[in-house]
Amino acid sequence: MGFLRISGEKMSKKIDLTNMKVVLLAAGLCCFLWGSAAPAIKIGYRLFQIDSADTASILMFAGIRFLLAGFLVIAYHSAVSGRWIMPPKGSGVAVGSLALTQTVLQYLFYYVGLSHASGVHSAIITGTNVFFSMLCASLIFRYEKLDANKIAGCVLGFLGIAIVNLAGAGSEKMFSISFFGEGFVLMAQIFYAVSGSLIKKYAKEFDVVTLSGYQFMAGGTALLIIGKVCGGTLSGAVGPSAFALLLYMGILSAVAYTLWGVLLKYNPVSRVTVFGFMNPMFGVILSAIFLGETGQALTWNTLAALILVCLGIYVVNREKKH
DSSP: OOOOGGOHHHHHHHHHSSSHHHHHHHHHHHHHHHHHHHHHHHHHHTTTTOOOHHHHHHHHHHHHHHHHHHHHHHHHHOOOOTTTTOOOOOOOHHHHHHHHIIIIHHHHHHHHHHHHSOHHHHHHHTTTTHHHHHHHIIIIIISOOOHHHHHHHHHHHHHHHHHHHHHTOGGTTTTOIIIIIHHHHHHHHHHHHHHHHHHHHTTSSSSSSHHHHHHHHHHHHHHHHHHTTTTTTOOSOHHHHHHHHHHHHHHHHHHHHHHHHHHHHHSSSSHGGGGHHHHHHOOOOOOHHHHHOOOHSHHHHHHHHHHHHHHHHHHHEEHHHH
C-alpha cells in the first residue's frame, strides 16, 4: 500500500512506521528527493534566468516552490478525505511556529548564507543539521537520551560529508569564512533542527499532514513577499519546461517533508534524522547525472564517504545489547 493512497494518520494503522525496513525505505526516499533538489535548483535558476547572487529573486523562487508544495499537500489530503481540509482549531501557533522555523528562517538564512559562502563550506556545514537535531531532541525537548552511539554515528556521517566535499577543494579558500556566509548557513541548520523537534511535539495533537501543508503555504507566502519587497523578480521569459520543473520541486517538497514529518511522529528523532547524511550524497550523484558534474561523484572519495555515512546510520540505529 503506497503513501499516496492514505493520509498520515491512517498510515500508522496500515504500515508499521517504527519498523526499521520501513524507516529505511521512507527516509531513503525523502533523502533521494532532497538530493534531487540540488541539481533541480541549479536548472531552475537557468530556466527562470535567476542569477545565483540575486538572493531576493531566489527567495521568490523558493516562496513559489513552497507555496505550491503546501497547496499540493492540502489538495491531495482533501481529495482523500472527501472535503477541503482546514487548519484544525487551536493549530495557529503550531502552523506559525513550523512556518517560521522550517520554511522562512531556515531558507532565508540558508540562501543568504549560500550567496556569501563557498559551496564546499556550505555542504559541510549542512551536514551538522543531523547533530543539531539530536542535540535539540535530547537536551532541549528531552525526547530521548544522547548516548555514545548517537555521537559516534554523527561523527562518522559528518566525516563522510567532509570527505566528499573536500575532494578537489582549493586549499586557499578552506580557511576563509564569514558571518554572513558560513555563519548564516550554520544558523539555517539550527532552525532545521528546531523545526524537526517542533514537528514531533505538535504531531501529538494535530494531523502532521495538515500541519505540513499549511505551514508550507504560510512560509512560502512569507518568502515570496520578502523576496518581492527586497527587489526580487521572476519576469524572465520561461517556457513549459520551467513550469514543469517548478511543479516537480513542489511535489518533491510536499512528499519529502510530509513523509519525514510522519516518520518523526512515530520514531525517535535520532533514528530518522541520521538519514539526513544521505542528502549530500544523493546530491553529488544526481548532480553528476543531470549536470554532468562527474569529477566529484565518480571518485574513491565518494565511495569512502558513502561507506562512512552508512556506518553512521548503522551505529545510531543498531540495537543495544543488554
